[in-house]
Amino acid sequence: MNIIDIQNLTKVYNTNGVPVQALNGIDLSAEQGEFSAIAGPSGSGKTTLLNIIGGLDQPTHGSVRVVDTELGGLSARDLSDMRLQKIGFIFQAYNLIPVLTAVENVEYILLLQGAGKEERRSRAEEMLREVGLGRELNRRPAELSGGQQQRIAVARAIVSEPDLVLADEPTANLDQKTGASLLDLMRELNHEKQITFIFSTHDPMVMERADRLIHLTDGKISADEHKGERSGSAGQ
Amino acid sequence: MKIFMMLGWRNIWRNKRRSLVVISSIGVGIFAMMFSMGFMNGMNMQMVENTISTSLGHIAIHEKGFQDNMKLEYSFIPDGEIISAVKGNSRVKAFTERIKVQGMVRSSEASRGVMIVGIDPETERTVSKIYDYTLKQDGSRYLSGRGDEGILISKTMADRLDLVVGDRLVIMVQDLNNEIVGAGLAVTGLYESPVDSFDKYVVFAGIEKIREITGLGKNISEINVLLKDKDDVAPVKTEFAGAMGGKNLEILTWKEMAPYLVRAVQLFDMIMFIFFTIVFITVIFSVANTLIMAIMERFHEIGVMKSIGTRPSRIFFMIIFESMNLGLVGLAGGVASGLLVIALLSWTGIDFSFWMESMKMFGTGSVIYPVIRVTDITMAVVIVLFTTLIAALYPAVKAARIKPLEALHFI
Numbered sequence: 001m002n003i004i005d006i007q008n009l010t011k012v013y014n015t016n017g018v019p020v021q022a023l024n025g026i027d028l029s030a031e032q033g034e035f036s037a038i039a040g041p042s043g044s045g046k047t048t049l050l051n052i053i054g055g056l057d058q059p060t061h062g063s064v065r066v067v068d069t070e071l072g073g074l075s076a077r078d079l080s081d082m083r084l085q086k087i088g089f090i091f092q093a094y095n096l097i098p099v100l101t102a103v104e105n106v107e108y109i110l111l112l113q114g115a116g117k118e119e120r121r122s123r124a125e126e127m128l129r130e131v132g133l134g135r136e137l138n139r140r141p142a143e144l145s146g147g148q149q150q151r152i153a154v155a156r157a158i159v160s161e162p163d164l165v166l167a168d169e170p171t172a173n174l175d176q177k178t179g180a181s182l183l184d185l186m187r188e189l190n191h192e193k194q195i196t197f198i199f200s201t202h203d204p205m206v207m208e209r210a211d212r213l214i215h216l217t218d219g220k221i222s223a224d225e226h227k228g229e230r231s232g233s234a235g236q
Numbered sequence: 237m238k239i240f241m242m243l244g245w246r247n248i249w250r251n252k253r254r255s256l257v258v259i260s261s262i263g264v265g266i267f268a269m270m271f272s273m274g275f276m277n278g279m280n281m282q283m284v285e286n287t288i289s290t291s292l293g294h295i296a297i298h299e300k301g302f303q304d305n306m307k308l309e310y311s312f313i314p315d316g317e318i319i320s321a322v323k324g325n326s327r328v329k330a331f332t333e334r335i336k337v338q339g340m341v342r343s344s345e346a347s348r349g350v351m352i353v354g355i356d357p358e359t360e361r362t363v364s365k366i367y368d369y370t371l372k373q374d375g376s377r378y379l380s381g382r383g384d385e386g387i388l389i390s391k392t393m394a395d396r397l398d399l400v401v402g403d404r405l406v407i408m409v410q411d412l413n414n415e416i417v418g419a420g421l422a423v424t425g426l427y428e429s430p431v432d433s434f435d436k437y438v439v440f441a442g443i444e445k446i447r448e449i450t451g452l453g454k455n456i457s458e459i460n461v462l463l464k465d466k467d468d469v470a471p472v473k474t475e476f477a478g479a480m481g482g483k484n485l486e487i488l489t490w491k492e493m494a495p496y497l498v499r500a501v502q503l504f505d506m507i508m509f510i511f512f513t514i515v516f517i518t519v520i521f522s523v524a525n526t527l528i529m530a531i532m533e534r535f536h537e538i539g540v541m542k543s544i545g546t547r548p549s550r551i552f553f554m555i556i557f558e559s560m561n562l563g564l565v566g567l568a569g570g571v572a573s574g575l576l577v578i579a580l581l582s583w584t585g586i587d588f589s590f591w592m593e594s595m596k597m598f599g600t601g602s603v604i605y606p607v608i609r610v611t612d613i614t615m616a617v618v619i620v621l622f623t624t625l626i627a628a629l630y631p632a633v634k635a636a637r638i639k640p641l642e643a644l645h646f647i
Contacts, residue, residue, distance in 0.1 A: 051641055054543070056543055056640050056641045076548060077547055077549075080542065080545055080548070081545065083545040084545025084546075085545070088544075089543055089544050091540070091543075091644070095536075095543075095644075097243070097537065097540075097541065098250075098537070099243060099247055099250065100243070100246075104239075108239065109544060109545065112545055112546060112547075112550075156544070
């Protein structure tokens with residue numbers, strides 16, 4: 001089953017009246033349970049592609065289906081609900097809510113989904129224990145290291161067991177050891193829960209561990225390689 | 237919604253100093269509002285009570301036309317039917333009969349136009365406070381009976397006429413036949429009321445003595461009634477009107493006899509309203525400015541919240557709660573300090589004796605005792621909640637409309 005289905009996606013930004021083509025005719029699909037990375041140099045369009053898949057940005061042309069929902073034409077509120085119910089986000093800068101504790105940050109998503117108080121507390125605590133933060137439940141983000149904060153962000157992204165997790169350069173602000181351990185964690189969750197992970201990255205370690213590597217160059221897919229093959233054609 | 241209330245609460249303490257400045261401005265606004273309200277309430281109440289207790293009473297019964305033209309010809313005989321209607325009303329505390337006639341008093345030094353009030357000293361002291369206002373030293377005393385040969389004048393008038401207790405003065409009035417008649421009376425006592433205009437204009441004598449001078453017979457000018465509760469004037473007036481329907485009488489409440497007093501209270505209320513409006517417009521801008529700054533600082537964070545699925549309406553309410561929290565903390569501080577200061581001052585009073593002349597002009601007395609009512613506190617709560625709500629609307633809408641992608645790029 002395809003979790004992402006993109007056809008002829010084009011994105012043109014208008015910067016100071018000058019049109020800039022960020023994505024140019026992308027065709028891409030991803031199956032459930034994939035652990036894939038979108039790689040490419042700065043300005044190649046990988047973050048734009050991730051934002052469009054996450055419903056944070058709109059395409060100029062083309063169709064984007066995510067978890068059986070065509071994103072084009074959804075209202076701001078529907079897109080918001082779509083992100084809440086189906087997609088988990090992990091950002092480069094962690095982006096936790098600073099006034100909430102670790103467990104409250106993770107609970108926040110469940111609360112928005114309407115889970116009961118006891119259920120969401122126990123699920124959030126369990127999730128944090130799973131990412132190795134069982135002893136930091138009641139600490140606020142500012143009291144934790146970058147690696148610990150990113151683990152909370154991972155816990156927040158997957159606590160509601162979304163179909164898809166989009167991670168924008170999740171290891172960029174972490175040292176190699178912390179980054180590797182975080183990737184192991186995400187890989188484990190991917191196996192255990194069959195959650196699809198899509199990364200945007202230029203970290204060789206992420207590319208190395210991804211099952212599928214999609215190369216973007218100047219807004220186009222220049223290579224699409226599966227592990228073991230590390231070869232293939234652009235698009236699918 | 238609980239989490240957004242909690243977020244609203246925690247967010248206000250992220251920049252303690254800034255929040256405390258806003259909370260203080262709300263608190264000071266509320267304190268100023270409560271103090272001014274308490275002061276104005278006290279002043280208004282004392283002004284009304286003093287006027288009622290010196291001359292007006294709660295209800296007066298006159299011959300029709302007397303209020304517009306206070307002449308002896310507008311007088312009536314208080315027959316059994318009228319007296320029993322007044323006496324039999326359970327809401328009446330006390331009543332007294334008076335003759336009122338405009339005239340002149342003259343000493344060897346000066347003369348003045350006055351209202352001469354003939355009273356029954358015994359029943360008068362149950363209705364008005366003229367007995368309490370009478371000085372009880374240096375030979376000054378209250379009138380001893382209905383036929384007392386003396387006259388009670390204010391200390392102000394005694395000074396202007398250059399008289400002391402025991403001196404004689406002449407009163408001159410127009411009798412029923414439009415003849416000018418006069419009599420010499422000794423000053424038996426001096427009084428000092430809190431109402432300047434009253435002191436300058438009113439003198440008291442025994443009712444029988446005035447009848448004798450004017451030839452009024454058994455007639456009187458008014459029956460003045462004091463009720464157990466001032467707020468019952470309207471129903472009692474209706475009951476009196478029902479019982480005395482066939483007679484040519486006018487039954488007037490204190491508000492009808494002193495419309496200027498009602499207008500003065502309304503004027504003070506209007507001044508307060510303008511004052512509060514200015515204070516709270518300032519508060520609105522102060523709160524709105526703080527919230528806009530807070531939102532700009534958290535632009536990225538709000539973007540993240542929206543990215544992970546927070547609906548715009550929930551962001552809107554989070555900002556509204558944040559504003560309400562600022563308001564509620566300021567409100568608690570303002571109300572607590574306001575109540576404390578008012579409680580203290582309502583006990584000690586605020587002494588304006590250094591400004592006595594002006595205070596007498598308002599009829600309030602020289603010491604003002606602030607009064608705060610539950611309705612005033614309720615009004616403060618409603619105004620603050622409303623103000624902070626209004627102040628938060630623009631910032632909240634702005635925050636709700638933040639585009640997550642733009643905000644994510646904003647560090």
